[in-house]
Amino acid sequence: MYKIVITGGAGFAGSHIVDAACAKYPASRIVVLDKMTYAGDVRNIAHHLYSGRVELLVGDVADLDCCRRAVKDASLVIHAAAESHVDNSFGNSLEFTRTNVLGTHSLMEACRQERVPRILHVSTDEVYGEVLSGAAGEGDVLCPTNPYSSSKAAAEMILRGYIQSYQEPILIIRANNLYGTRQFPEKIIPRFICHLLTGRRLPLHGDGSNRRHYLSTSDFARAVLFVAEHGETGQTYNIGTSEEYTNLQMAELIANYFGREVGELVDFVSDRPFNDARYSISWSKLQALGWRPQNSLRNDIGMLVEWYVGNLSRYGELFGDAELLQIPHELLHKFAVDKDLAAAEVG
Numbered sequence: 245m246y247k248i249v250i251t252g253g254a255g256f257a258g259s260h261i262v263d264a265a266c267a268k269y270p271a272s273r274i275v276v277l278d279k280m281t282y283a284g285d286v287r288n289i290a291h292h293l294y295s296g297r298v299e300l301l302v303g304d305v306a307d308l309d310c311c312r313r314a315v316k317d318a319s320l321v322i323h324a325a326a327e328s329h330v331d332n333s334f335g336n337s338l339e340f341t342r343t344n345v346l347g348t349h350s351l352m353e354a355c356r357q358e359r360v361p362r363i364l365h366v367s368t369d370e371v372y373g374e375v376l377s378g379a380a381g382e383g384d385v386l387c388p389t390n391p392y393s394s395s396k397a398a399a400e401m402i403l404r405g406y407i408q409s410y411q412e413p414i415l416i417i418r419a420n421n422l423y424g425t426r427q428f429p430e431k432i433i434p435r436f437i438c439h440l441l442t443g444r445r446l447p448l449h450g451d452g453s454n455r456r457h458y459l460s461t462s463d464f465a466r467a468v469l470f471v472a473e474h475g476e477t478g479q480t481y482n483i484g485t486s487e488e489y490t491n492l493q494m495a496e497l498i499a500n501y502f503g504r505e506v507g508e509l510v511d512f513v514s515d516r517p518f519n520d521a522r523y524s525i526s527w528s529k530l531q532a533l534g535w536r537p538q539n540s541l542r543n544d545i546g547m548l549v550e551w552y553v554g555n556l557s558r559y560g561e562l563f564g565d566a567e568l569l570q571i572p573h574e575l576l577h578k579f580a581v582d583k584d585l586a587a588a589e590v591g
């Protein structure tokens with residue numbers, strides 16, 4: 245039987261990869277290796293665990309023995325485990341290096357020792373650093389600017405050594421920011437939704453002008469499996485979308501969904517020590533193979549809000565003292581942004 249290992253599979257992006265892999269490879273055995281940090285949640289994959297479809301191995305990717313046990317006899321390893329929140333990386337950068345660099349190295353060494361025939365490493369568009377105009381291609385120089393993106397770039401350098409020296413069958417993907425259900429509300433979209441659901445205001449870094457592209461987790465997970473199947477060993481593939489928002493426009497999109505004016509809700513707060521003004525990648529290489537994004541945040545915002553309404557209790561430690569606001573029923577069920585807002589060109 246085909247065994248697929250997904251590290252970080254109990255996290256946000258990883259759990260969507262698990263969903264996609266379960267659907268696409270019904271005869272495969274799927275193993276999640278996850279340390280279950282604050283960002284990992286067993287509820288993200290509970291349905292697969294109950295059905296016996298997925299096995300959860302709680303362990304650390306920085307532990308070589310644990311990695312070897314996990315990847316033994318695997319046909320495919322997808323490495324999505326990471327410390328992922330840029331804000332945390334400023335205060336705790338060593339943990340980011342430990343998990344993202346040493347963890348990636350340990351996992352690759354385990355894959356080498358266990359002769360895993362295909363490995364897909366999940367990286368990020370942030371490794372390119374700021375791209376003020378145009379779009380970064382896969383061959384561009386990596387120029388990370390914060391401890392998180394530096395650790396992701398460092399991990400990629402280790403992978404390059406494994407590709408060149410050991411001919412390890414590694415593929416790398418670099419994705420835009422992701423949106424979707426199950427994202428821990430430290431990141432902008434779930435944070436703003438949860439803030440509005442609990443009657444809080446919206447804290448915006450700096451002047452709110454930093455721009456990001458947002459790709460849906462279903463497009464992302466489809467791309468991950470597509471690259472794992474059709475990508476060329478040793479190659480890197482950008483995974484992106486053209487849907488771009490400034491942080492202020494994102495606040496506006498979400499506030500308007502709740503029928504509120506952004507101006508009455510936003511607090512401008514002190515910025516990160518360094519905050520890339522914009523990320524932008526070209527995904528023409530992947531498009532040439534046949535993948536393209538299909539979803540849009542504008543259409544999915546209703547689905548996202550509804551998910552956080554149903555799952556707000558998960559984040560009790562963050563929002564426990566606030567009460568869920570009464571949201572008009574019709575707002576929860578319209579599943580699309582206001583027509584006026586949809587008509588406004590953003591980005």
Ligand SMILES: NC(=O)c1ccc[n+]([C@@H]2O[C@H](COP(=O)([O-])OP(=O)(O)OC[C@H]3O[C@@H](n4cnc5c(N)ncnc54)[C@H](O)[C@@H]3O)[C@@H](O)[C@H]2O)c1
Nearest residue numbers: 252254255256257279280281283284304305325326328422
């Ligand atoms: N979220 C995004 O917008 C985005 C965009 C591009 C790339 N990525 C990349 O996708 C991957 C997943 O990101 P995410 O947003 O789902 O992250 P997340 O923080 O939501 O989840 C990370 C998962 O990794 C697990 N983990 C952390 N340290 C671990 C360790 N030492 N050993 C084993 N498991 C560990 C956590 O428990 C959690 O389940 C990361 O590699 C990230 O760099 C994310």
